[in-house]
Amino acid sequence: MPQFEGVIDDIVYRNDSNGYTVLALKPDKGRAFTVVGMFPAINAGERLFVEGEWTEHRDYGKQLKMTRFEMLEPTTKSGIERYLASGVIKGIGPATAKLLVKQFGDQTLDMLENHPDRLIEIDGIGPKRVRQIADSYQEQRASRMIMVYLAGFGLSPGLSLKIYNRYQENTKLIIDRDPYRLVEDISGVGFRTADDIALSMGFQKNDDKRIRSGVQFVLQDAENNFGHTYLPMKKLVHDASLLLQVETELIERSVSFQIMKGELVLEEEDGEKIIYLTSLYQAEAEVAVRLVKLLMNRDDKDYSDKIQRTIQNLYDKQGMILSDRQKEALELAAQKRVCVITGGPGTGKTTLIQCLIELFSDEGEIELCAPTGRAAKRMTEATGREARTIHRLLEYSGADEHFQRNADAPLSAKTIIVDEMSMVDIFLMRSLLKAVKTGSRVIFSGDKDQLPSVGAGNVLDDLIESGVVPVIRLTEIFRQAEKSAIVKNAHRINRGEDPIVNEKNTDFFLERSKTSANVLNSVLNLTKTRLPNYMNLDPMRDIQVMAPLKKSEYGVFNLNALLQDALNPKGMKAEIKKGDTVFRLGDKVMQTKNNYNLEWTRDEEKGIGVFNGDIGFITAVDTEDKTITVAFDDGRVSEYDQEAMEDIDLAYCMSVHKSQGSEFKAIVLVLFSGPPMLMTRNLLYTAVTRAKKLVVIVGREECISQMVVNNRITKRYSALSRRLVELA
Numbered sequence: 099m100p101q102f103e104g105v106i107d108d109i110v111y112r113n114d115s116n117g118y119t120v121l122a123l124k125p126d127k128g129r130a131f132t133v134v135g136m137f138p139a140i141n142a143g144e145r146l147f148v149e150g151e152w153t154e155h156r157d158y159g160k161q162l163k164m165t166r167f168e169m170l171e172p173t174t175k176s177g178i179e180r181y182l183a184s185g186v187i188k189g190i191g192p193a194t195a196k197l198l199v200k201q202f203g204d205q206t207l208d209m210l211e212n213h214p215d216r217l218i219e220i221d222g223i224g225p226k227r228v229r230q231i232a233d234s235y236q237e238q239r240a241s242r243m244i245m246v247y248l249a250g251f252g253l254s255p256g257l258s259l260k261i262y263n264r265y266q267e268n269t270k271l272i273i274d275r276d277p278y279r280l281v282e283d284i285s286g287v288g289f290r291t292a293d294d295i296a297l298s299m300g301f302q303k304n305d306d307k308r309i310r311s312g313v314q315f316v317l318q319d320a321e322n323n324f325g326h327t328y329l330p331m332k333k334l335v336h337d338a339s340l341l342l343q344v345e346t347e348l349i350e351r352s353v354s355f356q357i358m359k360g361e362l363v364l365e366e367e368d369g370e371k372i373i374y375l376t377s378l379y380q381a382e383a384e385v386a387v388r389l390v391k392l393l394m395n396r397d398d399k400d401y402s403d404k405i406q407r408t409i410q411n412l413y414d415k416q417g418m419i420l421s422d423r424q425k426e427a428l429e430l431a432a433q434k435r436v437c438v439i440t441g442g443p444g445t446g447k448t449t450l451i452q453c454l455i456e457l458f459s460d461e462g463e464i465e466l467c468a469p470t471g472r473a474a475k476r477m478t479e480a481t482g483r484e485a486r487t488i489h490r491l492l493e494y495s496g497a498d499e500h501f502q503r504n505a506d507a508p509l510s511a512k513t514i515i516v517d518e519m520s521m522v523d524i525f526l527m528r529s530l531l532k533a534v535k536t537g538s539r540v541i542f543s544g545d546k547d548q549l550p551s552v553g554a555g556n557v558l559d560d561l562i563e564s565g566v567v568p569v570i571r572l573t574e575i576f577r578q579a580e581k582s583a584i585v586k587n588a589h590r591i592n593r594g595e596d597p598i599v600n601e602k603n604t605d606f607f608l609e610r611s612k613t614s615a616n617v618l619n620s621v622l623n624l625t626k627t628r629l630p631n632y633m634n635l636d637p638m639r640d641i642q643v644m645a646p647l648k649k650s651e652y653g654v655f656n657l658n659a660l661l662q663d664a665l666n667p668k669g670m671k672a673e674i675k676k677g678d679t680v681f682r683l684g685d686k687v688m689q690t691k692n693n694y695n696l697e698w699t700r701d702e703e704k705g706i707g708v709f710n711g712d713i714g715f716i717t718a719v720d721t722e723d724k725t726i727t728v729a730f731d732d733g734r735v736s737e738y739d740q741e742a743m744e745d746i747d748l749a750y751c752m753s754v755h756k757s758q759g760s761e762f763k764a765i766v767l768v769l770f771s772g773p774p775m776l777m778t779r780n781l782l783y784t785a786v787t788r789a790k791k792l793v794v795i796v797g798r799e800e801c802i803s804q805m806v807v808n809n810r811i812t813k814r815y816s817a818l819s820r821r822l823v824e825l826a
Contacts, residue, residue: 100162101149103170104130105177106142113675117249123148123162135164138245138258143180145170169246171207175199178206188234189227194220210235244269251295257286260741274299278311286744289315289341304344309352312342314361317375321554326815327378327524331364331371367817378554381528385557386821388531389567392436393826395537401432401457408457424450427570428457431541434568438519438561439543441572442592443787444585447543448480450572451515454541455481462512467491467530469521470711471732473759477517487709488516488526492533494707500694503533512538518759519544519561523553524818547592548784549755550814552710560818566826584789591783596806599795606786609796617652617770618660620796624766625750626664633792635764637665638686638715642762643751644785646777652770652797654751661750672719674726676743681726685716688749688756696742698734708736711756713749754785764792769801777801779809 104125110132111120117136123146124130133148140146147168153161172178182195187210190198197220202209209216214232217223223231241262247270248258261284265272272279277296280287289311301308316337320326329337331353338349353373356362363379365372374382405428412418420428427450430437441447455464466485468474477485491509493502503509514534516522519542522530534540544558551557561567575585583606587597599608609624611617621643630637643661647653666684673682681687689712696708714730726743729735738746751768767785769777782805786793795802 099149099151099165101147102162103147104145105172105174105180106140106144106146108142109140113677132158132161133164134161135167136249136252137164137167138169138242138249140169141181141186143172143177143183145172145177145181169242173204175204175206178204182206186238187231189231194223197221211239240267251298253291257284260284260286276307277301278307281311281315303342304348306352309338309342309344309348310356310361313338313349313352313356314375316341317362317373320815321375321378324812324814325523325550325552325554325556327382327554328365328367328372328374328815328817330367330815331373334373365817367820372815372817378524381524382555382816382818383821385524385528385531386818386825388528388534389436389561389822390825391536392531392534392538392540393434393567395435396433399432401429405429405432405457408453412453412456418449418452420449420453421446421572421574421576423570423572423574424453427572428453430568430570431539432457435538436540437542437568437570438558439541439570439572440546440558440562442545442547442575442585443588444575444582445572446574446576447517447545447572449576451477451517451541451543452481454513454515455483458513458539463510464513464515465491465509465511466515466517468517468759469526470518470709470759471730472711472713472761473518473521475732476761485517488522488530489707489709492529494694494705500707501529501533504529505532507533508535509533509538510535513541514538515541515543517543519558520546520548521551521759522557523551524555524557524816525553527555527557545787547780548787549758549780552755552758554816555818556814556816557818560816560822564819564822564826566822584786584793587793588783588786591779591786591806594779594806594809596803597786599799605789605791606793607795608799608802609794610799611770611797614651614770617768617796618657621652621657621766621768622660622664624794624796625661629764629766629792629794633764638750640763641766642757642760642764642788643766643768644754644757644788645751645768646754646781646785647772648753650770650772652768654753657751657768658748662748665750672721674719674721674724674743676740679748681716681719681743681746681748683716683719686713686749687716687728687746688713688752689745690747690756691745693742693745696736696738698730698736700733700735705734708734711759713760754781757788758784760788761790762788763790764794765789767793767795769795769797769805771798771801774804774808774810775812777805777808778811779806780811782806 102125104123107122107124107130109121119137120134122130123133147170148164149166150162150164153163155161172181179195179199182190183192198206201220217228217231244262245258248261262269264283278292280292281289316334320329335346335349339346357364361376363374363376409420424446427439431454439447439450458464466477466483467488468477468485469488471487474485474487494500495502546558546562562569583604587606590597599606609620611620625637625641625643629635629641635641643657645654645657648655666682671683673680689708689710692709694707697706712730714728716726717729718727724740726738765788
């Protein structure tokens with residue numbers, strides 16, 4: 099296999115996300131040639147040993163595909179000068195590099211390493227700058243060695259940098275001792291990555307650390323990807339055995355040991371052993387205890403006259419007439435300290451919330467909240483009162499379990515109304531309940547037929563199914579809502595009936611497309627031209643494209659790329675490439691994970707925390723610092739560096755799951771084909787109910803019918819309902 103030593107003449111191309119690099123290498127003898135492969139951050143002028151295979155590129159000709167490399171320090175004066183001039187050492191630019199090499203020649207790097215105090219000999223370099231250069235050189239050497247070490251495991255430079263930032267000079271020591279620590283400490287490192295590293299280092303398959311990490315991974319995967327709060331013991335052992343390829347006895351022994359150490363919790367459910375991660379067990383148990391305590395506080399005051407006055411006032415002011423069921427809900431909310439209001443679109447949940455505000459407004463402070471910024475904004479528009487995200491309500495600060503409002507500093511509100519409860523997971527529910535003062539009233543509102551929360555737990559369903567928390571189900575569709583085909587079809591879908599499409603003068607249409615190419619063309623035409631012209635809509639802000647799949651030709655990723663080119667073409671706009679995604683000035687983007695440490699500003703206000711589902715637009719792109727600035731719908735503005743950018747995606751098209759809690763004037767929903775476990779009735783129902791004025795489905799009518807029939811709801815392992823029954 100060919101081997102070469104030489105100096106990097108030029109960095110032709112580099113993808114900072116995965117480290118893929120195209121460089122020109124000038125060997126000690128001969129002409130420069132092209133080398134391609136995954137490298138850590140490297141600079142022109144650095145010395146490199148490479149081994150690889152010659153390949154022929156169709157457009158670029160002969161290239162060496164790197165299979166192994168080593169970073170070598172430059173040895174010639176010209177190489178040293180070019181290396182230092184690259185800016186890799188703070189305090190040294192091209193001019194200073196020239197002066198250093200002129201003074202110290204081929205011993206320059208030795209001076210920086212062993213005698214940095216001699217830099218004072220150079221005119222213009224004072225003691226402060228000497229320290230800066232010396233510290234930067236030592237840091238760069240240490241980090242370079244560690245980055246090369248990590249690159250040897252096939253880790254991307256971005257991930258390697260994350261690991262180095264966490265462990266610093268102890269990186270190699272920690273990984274050599276226990277590579278499985280990476281899974282717990284580093285976001286972005288999964289079990290399989292750590293396992294590959296460990297096995298390549300000689301760890302045995304039956305190593306205790308490996309089995310413990312595998313068991314934890316199975317439970318975390320069940321939480322993150324399926325929303326489970328626990329797993330049955332049999333399923334945990336089975337799934338871990340498949341993952342680890344070891345005997346079940348070893349897994350059972352590891353589970354027992356972790357239970358003894360308090361890392362896992364064992365319980366029984368219907369006579370079967372179930373296993374929790376301790377954090378999930380504690381959250382679920384605490385939610386149950388706090389709910390039951392709140393329920394024990396009754397209000398024995400007779401609200402009959404007050405309810406009648408409230409109903410009359412709303413009729414006099416707004417002409418609002420309540421159904422018998424809504425009146426029952428007012429009475430229930432008055433008598434109980436906790437209750438749930440559930441119902442589909444057009445059944446009067448928002449009207450009822452307005453009534454509740456009127457009813458309790460003279461009893462003390464009222465707080466309105468929802469899980470996402472968009473849902474809170476909708477609540478504000480519907481009620482005329484400020485609604486906040488639950489995170490803002492609880493005053494997230496990055497410390498004290500993330501929230502300033504808690505059991506020690508509860509909310510002062512006497513009444514708290516929470517909308518879009520189907521999106522609230524078990525951890526957020528616990529944080530909210532911890533901040534509720536004894537004697538306060540909490541009213542939960544949501545549509546139980548929507549998709550469950552992205553996070554772990556099945557909170558709204560469990561509250562309803564327990565029979566412990568009082569529930570009012572709103573079923574009557576109000577006359578005004580009956581005019582909307584969106585509302586009527588949402589209820590048809592929920593009953594297992596096909597929606598009625600393409601009726602004249604309605605707001606629900608199907609654009610039939612028999613090929614994926616037709617689907618793509620229709621989506622682009624509808625979004626860019628037809629709907630904006632038809633309804634005077636802003637294609638970026640008023641129209642939302644949605645798709646169930648992510649990776650297909652007609653999935654989220656491909657549609658985002660096509661819509662970006664159609665709605666926000668490059669032109670002269672600044673942009674940054676991150677992995678396979680281009681972020682361009684003016685792009686519509688979405689936060690895909692909670693980032694509790696990202697700073698934001700809003701006018702004079704400052705804070706931290708940007709959350710899963712937040713949508714905004716890129717207002718600035720700094721190609722030199724490789725940062726972008728995003729302005730979110732609620733006015734917050736955040737700057738994203740390369741690491742933070744890993745948690746945002748383009749949002750011209752989004753998955754139905756990510757659309758929860760949002761409402762758009764028009765949606766374009768792509769339904770062509772997909773796996774039965776994904777293409778379900780409640781996914782279709784959730785998508786349709788995101789639209790305010792217009793639904794256009796693009797795809798196959800048979801696909802809609804298949805989804806309506808497919809009432810498959812994947813079971814979530816959650817014991818909140820059982821805990822409530824046991825405590826009540």
